[in-house]
Amino acid sequence: MDCKQSNEGNQSPIQRFYAGQSILITGGTGFVGKVLLEKLLRSCPNISTIYLLMRPKRNKSIESQLNEMFESPLYDRIREKMPELRKKIVPLRADLNIDGLEMSENDKTLLIYNATIIFHVAASVQFNLKLEAATMINVNGTRFILYLAKRMQKLQSFIHVSTMYSNCYERHIEERFYTYPIDYKNLTNLSRNTEILKISSQWPNTYVFTKAIAEILLENEGQGFPLGIFRPSIITSCATEPIAGWNDNDMGATGIAMGILSGFLRFMPGDGNLRINYVPVDFTVNALIAFAWDVNHLYRKCNNQRPDHGAVFPTPSAC
Numbered sequence: 001m002d003c004k005q006s007n008e009g010n011q012s013p014i015q016r017f018y019a020g021q022s023i024l025i026t027g028g029t030g031f032v033g034k035v036l037l038e039k040l041l042r043s044c045p046n047i048s049t050i051y052l053l054m055r056p057k058r059n060k061s062i063e064s065q066l067n068e069m070f071e072s073p074l075y076d077r078i079r080e081k082m083p084e085l086r087k088k089i090v091p092l093r094a095d096l097n098i099d100g101l102e103m104s105e106n107d108k109t110l111l112i113y114n115a116t117i118i119f120h121v122a123a124s125v126q127f128n129l130k131l132e133a134a135t136m137i138n139v140n141g142t143r144f145i146l147y148l149a150k151r152m153q154k155l156q157s158f159i160h161v162s163t164m165y166s167n168c169y170e171r172h173i174e175e176r177f178y179t180y181p182i183d184y185k186n187l188t189n190l191s192r193n194t195e196i197l198k199i200s201s202q203w204p205n206t207y208v209f210t211k212a213i214a215e216i217l218l219e220n221e222g223q224g225f226p227l228g229i230f231r232p233s234i235i236t237s238c239a240t241e242p243i244a245g246w247n248d249n250d251m252g253a254t255g256i257a258m259g260i261l262s263g264f265l266r267f268m269p270g271d272g273n274l275r276i277n278y279v280p281v282d283f284t285v286n287a288l289i290a291f292a293w294d295v296n297h298l299y300r301k302c303n304n305q306r307p308d309h310g311a312v313f314p315t316p317s318a319c
Contacts, residue, residue, distance in 0.1 A: 014293045019046035024115040027122030028052035031249050036285045038242055041078050041085045053094040062091040077242055096122055096141035112151045117292055118158040120145050127205035135187050138210035157226050157292040164233040166212040169202045177219045184213045226299035230291055232284050233277035241282050253278055
């Protein structure tokens with residue numbers, strides 16, 4: 001759908017769901033977050049507000065970073081057709097590398113009383129990051145966002161972006177939670193313990209290991225409200241929208257393609273009988289937006305009521 005105000009009767013159920021919502025996005029300045037922001041503004045222009053958690057950079061305020069980000073060709077259609085949508089974006093200072101995210105009390109209060117949908121996209125995707133650092137971002141960062149979510153007065157949907165490889169040691173992966181012989185509450189303190197390192201060795205890197213632990217954190221401490229875990233595969237360039245082939249990083253498939261085209265990468269090991277699990281970022285974002293609506297729909301269906309604060313969200317087996 002093009003970015004234009006729609007009459008109520010012409011809107012899809014998903015667009016009607018997003019009308020008037022105040023959305024919190026973590027990782028909104030990353031690859032997926034940028035495309036998610038653009039799609040929400042363009043296809044659901046009746047959104048009330050989008051809060052972006054942003055980490056300040058040296059000698060550059062979060063407002064300056066946001067203005068610079070919005071100069072990207074990714075947002076050309078929005079700037080040209082609906083420039084007023086830029087005013088809906090509210091940047092908030094936060095840092096997942098710091099315990100508690102270093103958010104001000106005013107910003108916390110703002111989110112607690114206003115945010116209605118959460119897209120927790122932020123994460124460290126570095127495969128070689130030390131376990132302690134990966135735990136701080138991917139597990140403790142998720143814990144703090146969950147802590148905020150539990151206090152939100154109007155929360156209707158909380159989507160946590162994980163990865164298809166969080167349980168990659170399994171030959172067949174199901175849409176369910178998995179259990180591990182580890183206490184996630186003490187993972188930060190035990191990250192140098194030899195037993196923890198032995199347990200984590202069944203995962204190929206600290207990224208997928210800590211994303212798996214974050215899922216268990218959410219299962220155990222995320223009862224009581226509409227929570228969904230989204231597991232995409234390897235996310236790559238836009239397929240069609242808003243710009244076919246758009247990408248702004250050199251990670252994953254893009255990095256490999258750059259290496260081949262530059263002549264630097266001449267060969268790499270592989271199995272020609274296997275398929276690579278790539279998914280375009282615009283497909284991913286479309287699914288994310290629909291998923292938040294679906295989680296809320298299931299929430300109301302299971303509770304037979306509107307998603308009022310304090311209602312109990314049953315586990316999938318109970319619904």
